[in-house]
Amino acid sequence: MKVEKLTSNSVKYTFDVTPHEFEHGLDHAFDHVQKDVEVKGFRKGHVPRNIYETKFGVESLFEDALNHVLHHKYHEAQNHPEFEIVGQPDIDIDWKNVKRGETFSVSIVAPVKPEVTLGQYKGIEVDNVDTTVTDAEVEQAINKLLSQNSELSPKEGALELGDTAIFDFEGFLDGTPFEGGKAENYQLEIGSNQFIPGFETQMVGLNPGDEKDINVTFPENYQAENLAGKPVVFKIKLHEVKSKAKVELNDDFVASLEKENVKTVDELKASTKADLLKSKEENAKNQIAEQAINKLIESSTMDIPEVMITEEIEAAKKNVENQA
Known part of the structure; x- marks a missing residue:
């Protein structure tokens, strides 16, 4: 095999095909077509090789035979230690030179991983990333912990931001119900922004038993x-309002978390600050x-093969489609 580098991202491989290799390919090609060949005087699939070649010509087997040979030759190119093929090759065959009983050459041009010329990598300057943890951040993290450990309980009065609503809804597009737009006894924390923008704020002020038409517009990029x-209308009926009972931050609450070596409020604050610092430092490093x-x-240069760009675009498209 002769290897010739054409560009920084393409290589030409030239193979000699020996009479023995080509004859093996012809055998494979005949075995492939024999089952479908019909010749008068012979059962389908049982035409002898010499009869087939007399009637159809051995040249009718050349393409399949060469494909079989090139399949093995291509593996030889793929295993070449110097270059890594990254896409389908172009095959260059001069059919005038393809003759039974003679050695002939076949070339393929394949895209390979490009060479990369690194730029200056010593002394690269980067912006510093602040990893300071403030008291406000610690307080916010602990408040979130308190909220996560609070329990919902029924509430009298109107629905407010932060409350949880239990309600029925059904969506209508141009007066017709649409698929996936209906639910009963749905539980939603108002202000969590789980629904379409504008939906939750229009529920504020409702009391259990109230019914209302919620007018909203789906985002342009909705799946x-x-x-x-x-624009759609959701008809809703509020059944119940619940609120989270405030959990008091004290040593008893901290002990209920069962965190190792954290038994008091001060220890929780210190532990929370350490966790936030670790997270910020990891993020800063990244x-x-x-x-x-x-x-x-x-600062580096590389000539990326078109096939690698195309494959990356296709992969990105599929990823977007799968997320939709």
Whole structure:
């Protein structure tokens, strides 16, 4: 096998096909077509090789035979230690030179991983990432912990932001119910923004037993194409309002968390601050590494094969389709 580098991202492989290799390919090609061949005087699939070649010509087997040979030759190219093939090759065959009983050459041109010329990587300057943990951040994290451990209980009076509503709803597009737009006894925390923008705020002030038409418009990028950008009406009926009972931050609450070596409020605050610091430091390390890599890429040169760009675009499309 002769290997010739054409560009920074393509290589030409030239193979000699020996008479023995080509004859083996012809045997394979005949075995492949024999089952479908019909010749008068012979049962289908039982035509002898010499009769077939007399009637159809051995040249009718050349393409299949060469494909079989090239299949093995291509594996030889793929195993070449110097280059890594990254896409389907172009095959160059001069059929005038393809003759039974003679050695002939076949070439393939394949895209390979490009060479990368690294830019200056020593002394790269990156922006510092602040990892300071403030008292406000610690307080916010602990309040979130308190909220997560609070229990819902029935509430008298009107629905407010932060309350949980239990309600029925049904959506209508141009007066017609649409698929997936109906539920009963649905539980929703008002202000969590789980629903379409504007839906939850229109529920504020309702009392159990109240009914209301909620007018909203689906976002333009909504996954259901028949609803994207469309104005709809949700008819709702509120059954119950619940609120979270406030949990007091004290040593008893901290002990109930069963965190190792954390038994008091002060220890919880210290532990929370340490966790936040660890998270920020890890995030900072990743951001700094990303800055350095981006700057190195900007100063480096590479000639990326078109096939790699196309495959990356197709992969991105599929990823978007799967998330839709």
